[in-house]
Structures are given as structure tokens and as C-alpha cells.
Amino acid sequence: MPFTLVEQIATAHAVGLEPGGAALAGDFIRIRPKHIMTHDNTSAVMGKFKSIGAQRIHDPKQPVFAIDHDIQNHSPENLGKYAKIEAFANEHGVDFYRPGTGISHQVMVEYGYVTPGSMVVGSDSHSNLYGAIAAMGTPVVRTDAASIWATGETWWQVPQVAKVTLSGKLRPGVVGKDVIIALCGAFNNDEVLNMAVEFQGDELDCLSMDQRMSISNMTTEWGALAGVFPFDETLRQWLLKRAEWLASRNTPRYTPEDVERWYQHRPQAETGCHYAVELELDLASVIPHVSGPDHVKVMHALPEIEQEHVKVNKAYLLSCVNARLEDLAAAAAIVDGKQVADGVDLYVAAASGNVQAEAEAQGYWSSLEKAGAHFLPPGCGTCIGLGAGTLEPGEVGISATNRNFKGRMGSRDAKAYLASPAVVAASALAGYICSPEAYDSIKPTINTTLNGPRPSTGGTTPILDGFPKRLEGRLLWLPVDNLNTDGIYSGKMTYRDDVTEEEMKAAAMENYDPSFAAFSKSGDILVSGLNFGTGSSREQAATCLKARGVQAVIAASFSQTYVRNAINNGFLCLTCPSLIAHLRTEHAGNDSLTIPVGQLVIDFEQSRMTLDGSTFDFMPLGTVPQEIVIAGGAEEVVRARLNS
Numbered sequence: 001m002p003f004t005l006v007e008q009i010a011t012a013h014a015v016g017l018e019p020g021g022a023a024l025a026g027d028f029i030r031i032r033p034k035h036i037m038t039h040d041n042t043s044a045v046m047g048k049f050k051s052i053g054a055q056r057i058h059d060p061k062q063p064v065f066a067i068d069h070d071i072q073n074h075s076p077e078n079l080g081k082y083a084k085i086e087a088f089a090n091e092h093g094v095d096f097y098r099p100g101t102g103i104s105h106q107v108m109v110e111y112g113y114v115t116p117g118s119m120v121v122g123s124d125s126h127s128n129l130y131g132a133i134a135a136m137g138t139p140v141v142r143t144d145a146a147s148i149w150a151t152g153e154t155w156w157q158v159p160q161v162a163k164v165t166l167s168g169k170l171r172p173g174v175v176g177k178d179v180i181i182a183l184c185g186a187f188n189n190d191e192v193l194n195m196a197v198e199f200q201g202d203e204l205d206c207l208s209m210d211q212r213m214s215i216s217n218m219t220t221e222w223g224a225l226a227g228v229f230p231f232d233e234t235l236r237q238w239l240l241k242r243a244e245w246l247a248s249r250n251t252p253r254y255t256p257e258d259v260e261r262w263y264q265h266r267p268q269a270e271t272g273c274h275y276a277v278e279l280e281l282d283l284a285s286v287i288p289h290v291s292g293p294d295h296v297k298v299m300h301a302l303p304e305i306e307q308e309h310v311k312v313n314k315a316y317l318l319s320c321v322n323a324r325l326e327d328l329a330a331a332a333a334i335v336d337g338k339q340v341a342d343g344v345d346l347y348v349a350a351a352s353g354n355v356q357a358e359a360e361a362q363g364y365w366s367s368l369e370k371a372g373a374h375f376l377p378p379g380c381g382t383c384i385g386l387g388a389g390t391l392e393p394g395e396v397g398i399s400a401t402n403r404n405f406k407g408r409m410g411s412r413d414a415k416a417y418l419a420s421p422a423v424v425a426a427s428a429l430a431g432y433i434c435s436p437e438a439y440d441s442i443k444p445t446i447n448t449t450l451n452g453p454r455p456s457t458g459g460t461t462p463i464l465d466g467f468p469k470r471l472e473g474r475l476l477w478l479p480v481d482n483l484n485t486d487g488i489y490s491g492k493m494t495y496r497d498d499v500t501e502e503e504m505k506a507a508a509m510e511n512y513d514p515s516f517a518a519f520s521k522s523g524d525i526l527v528s529g530l531n532f533g534t535g536s537s538r539e540q541a542a543t544c545l546k547a548r549g550v551q552a553v554i555a556a557s558f559s560q561t562y563v564r565n566a567i568n569n570g571f572l573c574l575t576c577p578s579l580i581a582h583l584r585t586e587h588a589g590n591d592s593l594t595i596p597v598g599q600l601v602i603d604f605e606q607s608r609m610t611l612d613g614s615t616f617d618f619m620p621l622g623t624v625p626q627e628i629v630i631a632g633g634a635e636e637v638v639r640a641r642l643n644s
Contacts, residue, residue, distance in 0.1 A: 028625050030156075033121045036062055036145055037123070043085055049149050053643070054149065067098060067099045105129040111251065128225070134229055155567070163269075164199050170286065173437055178287070180215045181296075181418065193531060196224065212229050221402055286444055290418065296404060315344060315398050317368075321402040334426055340372040341431035346371070348374070349381060399416055461621060475524075475527055476594055485538050487512035533559040555574075
């Protein structure tokens, strides 16, 4: 059976597979990632770690702590938090990077933690960036991070895999940020939702490593779990230079000999492997675009939005997606000898202290400074609405960051657009959104092939003692897509520490359907549409349903963060698109928010659901989630392993 690159990496990091077994798309497995990165949220993971009874880190070389989010906050409370994290790192022998070293993802690739074919996870949604190094980089939640600290392992569901072919070559002045904005805008119907994207193409050498990092990073905003590039000559040369740099710093995490060995034995997608979707973008058809405001997938071609003369108040050249040396060089070349427009503030922060030092040595920093830029320390800051330079009510920002959600970079009454560093610099000079050079207005040339999820291998699923072979309950049909965590559990409840279980039960689904509490009952099974549980990562959106007695949630697809939170708390989520398609047809025209349908029977041995005589197959539920549900949650599994 041919395997995708993602399936090969997953197999290499899986724990407990049968001899000769493989981790295929859709499988639940246990994984031992090479590294787990945490940043300012390390303190929260420390709390989880201690609550499960762990006293020492299983493998001190596995975690990496890199402080980057709130580094402009010099309050005693924040500095005290950082001091506790550093003391914890010293106590356990964990690598710790102080505030100002750089953005955590940049630190991970710069200091050699991410290597081709490895699996590196992080408690941050932009851990996708590691895919530029031909690695599997993907986010995990805090419970997972604590589990990895304690045991070296956590669970993972291998995602479906999308093939994205980038054909042709980039036009002059077009960069990786333009490519990922084009992908987000051209394929904006959740084509790659919760998938791992494998980038392929004969002309990938036109994309530098800095550009690949931008593209992989923003696959998050596209809806993907990961964005992985192949191990090609471009990456090989970059790794050889990094090996020299690491040796000069006396931290030889890999050597030139390692790089050559990896290259000779590099994993590659096998001919004939299954992709759930195949997309193609002609790079020659890409021109600079702008995303926004308020949405990443709303795309405007530069020649069109330039005519609108959208005034900007603030411009940003920073973040983990676009603050590397090439980005700073491009912006510096545009502003060199010129001045930022009156009424515009240009904020600049390098991705790391090393990048800043190199930019200073090359003269890029000086050009930006003379043009009137305000410099911020290497870190996240404004990108997440922290520190100096956030957007005030009524202001418009043009930003080289990766997210422009309403309120993300400041006031909810402000507007934020996303663009490449060159467009940001040109707009800062002009005072309105504009291009650094003229482009004809053309639409990206694309192609789409939908193949569907990898077919199940069939057979009977082994059921562990203590896990039910079948469930039966009343089906409640919630006929919506993208039911978010605010609808499931109100944000006003999320940060209250005094919420009782009865209050949590009463709050379940009240923002979606105020009458839900009146007629739902223990034992119900909820069924909804696409991307259930999207939005914030609040754990209570899963635990409130469990507290209410809901047996499981079934959906056409889920936010993977929601699934992780649910299963980590012993609550079942099942994916069954055919059942949802049936319900959409049967109840078309019914405008009710919640529709009682009938008795649903779930057979876990046969991976089949039955409703009114019709049957619907779903992906088998492996032993890993069964074990977690039996134990009552992932923390209980870890606690039991530690006690044994």
C-alpha cells in the first residue's frame, strides 16, 4: 500500500504499532514526538503536569521552552511568571530561551530542533511552520503537552492528507506570503479543513526557505493541521548552512554529515498514495493580494484594492510568518531613502535576535529606522494584541502577520488587512494600501480534484474491556455548519472559576439554542454539520456536554482542537459525513435549531451507525481513544502510567 509523506512520518513516531504496521490517515495512534514546544503558556502546562502527579520530566531533551508572547509586559506578575518557568526549566534540565531570543517557532528551526522527517509539536497553532523543514509540525493542547512531559507520549489522529501542486514559477516581486494568501482566497470552501497538506511541484526551487516558512505557517489560517514541504536541494543547502551556524554556537544538534545522511534516506510520498483532495495553483498566475478586513479568506487583488485608496493608520512588519531576513530586506529596499507617510506608524520586530543582528549588519535596520519605523523586541506582541502599537477604534492596519480576526490586534472597531512585507512597506510610505510595483489584475489559475477520505481497511474493530460495543440514544440534529465554541459554551462562563456542574449543564448550547436545556435529556446523541467546535480552544465546550449526559457528538467534520479537548476529557466525537448528508436531505426546510429525530444505534465493532433502518459507516475508533474514555480522560491515563 503506497503511503503519503505524512503517513510515513506518523508511522516513524507511532508507539505500539503491530510489527510491520503503519499509521494511516484516520487512525488514532500514540505518538512520541521528537520535541514539544511551549512558550508563555508553559506555566499553565506546569499546573497540568503537577495535577496529574508527575514529579519529573520523562525526557528533559524533549521539551523546549521559548518565551515570546507577552515579553513587553514588565509587570511584577509577568516577570514572576517567567522566573518560575525558568526555575522549572533549570530544575528539570530543559532548554529555556529567555524573552527577546525570538518567536518560539523561529527559535525551534533556528536552533536546530526541527529536522527533516521528524515530528515536532507545540502548544501553539502556528507550529505548522515546521513543515517547511520537511517535518510534521502540528499543534497540541496543554493536556497533551503535560502528558508528553510526563511520559514522552500523547495520542494523535492521523489527518487526511491533501496534495497541493505548485506549478510554474513566481513572477518578480511575488513572494511566499502572496502564495498562501492566494491559496486561502482561491480555495476558501474548507477544501483542506483539518488536513495535512503536502506541497509538491517541479518548480518548488523558486520558493526560498523563508518563503516556505511563511506558507507552512499560514496553512493554519487556511484550515489545515499542517503544511509539509519535501526534502529537496533547497532545504539541503539551508540545513548545511544551519549546521555550520550551530557548530559556531557550540550547539551541534546536527552536523553536515547528518544532513547528507538524511538526504540520502529522505522519506518521500510514494507513487499511487491516496490524497483526500488534490489542488493545483499555477505560481505564475499569482500576483500580490491583500486579505481582509476581519477575514483571512477574503482576498483582494492589489491592482483592485489600490484604486480604493484604503487609508492606513498603522503598518506592521513582524510575527512568526513574516519577520525573517528576506522580509526585512524587501521592506528596507522599498523604504530606503524615503519617509513613512504622515499619520502612519510603522512597527517592526524581527523574528529573532539573530535575525535582527543580521539585519543590522546588512543595513536593513538602518534603512527602516531612517524611514521612521518604531522597533519592538523580537516576539509576538502586537500580532496578538499585546504591547505597543495595537489598533485603536476606527483605525486601519496593514500587516505582515498571519491573522486579522476582528479584535485580534486591538480594538474590535478597527480593521486589519494582511499582505506581504513589500506591500506593507509600500503602503506605509503612501499612507494607503498600495503595491510597490505595477501588476496586471489576474485571477490565480487553479484546479481541484476531490477524492474523499482514505477508504477504511474494513474488518472488525477490537473493543477493550470496559468500552461499550454499542451505544444507543435519541438523535438530536443541529442543522448548522461551523457551530463554534461560543455557541456551545458561553464565553462569559469560560473564565469563571466558581461555576458549578449544574450551572455548566444549564449553559450547554444556550447561546446556540436557548430552548436546548428544556428538552434535551441525558443519553442524547448530538449530530451536526461541518467543522463542529470551531473557534476558541475552551475545554468547557466539551465538558459541558459530558456533564449534561450527552453520550457523543457526531459531525461531518470537527475542529481538531475540539476533538483533542473532548477525547482528553473522555468524551466521544465521531465523524460520519454520510449520516449528516442523510439528515440534511430528510429535514430540509425545517428551520428549527434542534430537531429530535429518532433512536440512533452506534456499533463500534463494525464501525457502523443505524437510524430508521438505514446504515452509515464511520472511521473505526481505535484502542487509543477507547483507553482514554474508559479511564475518564487523558490525565487519568497518564496518572495510571506514572503510578505503575
